[in-house]
Amino acid sequence: MSRYVVMGKYTPKAFQGFIQNPNQDRSTAVKALSEATGGKLESFAITRGKYDFYAVVSGDMPFENVAAVKLAVEASGAVSDMTILEEMDMNKAAEVAAKAAGGYKAPGQ
16 A cells, blocks of 8 residues: 655645635545545645645555646646655665665775
């Protein structure tokens, strides 16, 4: 099972929509997008800071499905700078790195 953290920034177009309808629940739209691509929305929050929102999505879905959501959402003009972080197993990566490091020579060595 894959797990992704998705963060993004709302555009002025989105902020206009929030002002016109200040009571909307964006998690409903995020949940629908997650389910349409084979995922399950674990959490969604509006945030302060560099990003305006984050979502945690999991499921048996390849990275391309989450990338498709990025394409669709950014194409709408409501979101920019959408960043996708994929959860990984550092121990497995370190095992592979240990094997690879044995045969690697840095420049000049």
